[in-house]
Amino acid sequence: MTASSTRRMTATRSRIAAVGAIAVAGTLLLTGCGDQTKSKDKGSNSAPLADKLPAEIRQAGVIKVGSDIAYAPVEFKDKSGKTTGIDPDLADAMGKQLGVEFQFDNGTFDALLTGIRSKRYDIAMSAMTDNKSRQEGVDPQTRKKVGEGVDFVDYLSAGVSIYTRKGDTGGITGWSDLCGKKVAVERGTVSEDLAKTEAKKCPSGKKLTIEPFDDDQLAQTRLRSGGADAVSSDFPVAAYAVKTSGGGKDFQIVGEQVEAAPYGVAVAKGNTQLRDALQAAMNEIIKNGEYQKILQKWGAADGALKESVINGGK
Known part of the structure; x- marks a missing residue:
């Protein structure tokens, strides 16, 4: 689910280089309207990385996520209607580190970055390719400015x-x-x-x-x-x-x-505290092994990164 110039390490939603077979497994809870998927540790001040979050998000206990929930196996609804996939599982694991819930709201892919600008979403996590066009907010075909651009917290490689x-x-x-x-x-x-x-x-x-x-x-x-x-x-x-x-x-x-290019969690350019908190959480689940377990579960282990970086796309 990708808008770019050179590719899901240079393009736009291509959405994993040399990824293995895809497995169908696992679910996350879908709650409320708007297809919201929540992690388990809402507002937990005892979470190890909670103090890295902006105060307003830490107080609310929620990170609002824009996502096109129709892109299996990255994010999709299972037969029971619950939202599941690579991104929701990674978000759940990060939520445990940060002490907040990640609430996935369904939207069309090409409107997700607009949703960040309008503050409908705090972040977009939707197999979105990290590339210079999106970082700079320019149209990949015309190279004209079309938005403010976003920062990316990279977490997977895809082709x-x-x-x-x-x-x-x-x-x-x-x-x-x-x-x-x-x-x-x-x-x-x-x-x-x-x-x-x-x-x-x-x-x-x-x-x-x-x-x-x-x-x-x-x-x-x-x-x-x-x-x-x-x-x-x-x-x-x-x-x-x-x-x-x-x-x-x-x-x-x-x-x-x-x-081949990295997927990234998109964050508004000025929201550096949230961006850095997400990067810290991603690197912590890479370090503690949860990240590898999730990718293995979905057959995506070959797309694993050794470290999450900011704006690694070209």
């Missing part, structure tokens, strides 16, 4: 993939083969940016048609019905779709993943 209907690749083996084809993508992601860049290279008479959707599941439905030739999304999402859709009979990945 972008293409997948087609199983047994019906249409000769697609990579991005250059999309000319003359129709590709479905999630709006505002690195996949959309890469498709736009590729479309400019296509020869006359072989137009690349790009169909953007509000979420990745709609793009998958378009491909499944034959309305598109391919879908592009982050590798972990593509791998999960290939493994689970139709019992593994619907889709297949074609070509290699590209544009």
Whole structure:
């Protein structure tokens, strides 16, 4: 779920380089309206890193998270309607360190950074690629200023993939083969940016048609019905779709993943205390082993970082 210029270490929502097989497991509690997922230690002043948080968040006991909760296995609703995935599990683990609840509110991916600017969310955590365009608040295609930019607390590495209907690749083996084809993508992601860049290279008479959707599941439905030739999304999402859709009979990945880049938790530029508290919590769960357990649980261990850094995307 990614908006960028070069890729989910240089692009926009591609959403994990060389990630292993995706596992379906685990759930977090979904509470209240707006698809809110909470961690367990609300307002716990005994939490080891609680004093690093801004006073108003520590007092409220809540960090409001904007997320596109339709991007399995990073964040999605399970069959019971509960929100689960890599991001909610990591947030829950960080919440124990910080003594607050992370409340996940569902929103469209391309509106999450706007939600931070309007203070609807404190942060965005949604398989969002950390790149210079987002850091600087510029459009990756025009390079024009479109926002204030954000800081990122990096936590995972991911690349972008293409997948087609199983047994019906249409000769697609990579991005250059999309000319003359129709590709479905999630709006505002690195996949959309890469498709736009590729479309400019296509020869006359072989137009690349790009169909953007509000979420990745709609793009998958378009491909499944034959309305598109391919879908592009982050590798972990593509791998999960290939493994689970139709019992593994619907889709297949074609070509290699590209544009490996870090996912980051997005924080407003001026909110450095919250940013640094999140980085401290992320590094603590890396240190204590919870981070590795979560990534292993979801089949994403190959995308693990040794250390969380600020704005590591290029």
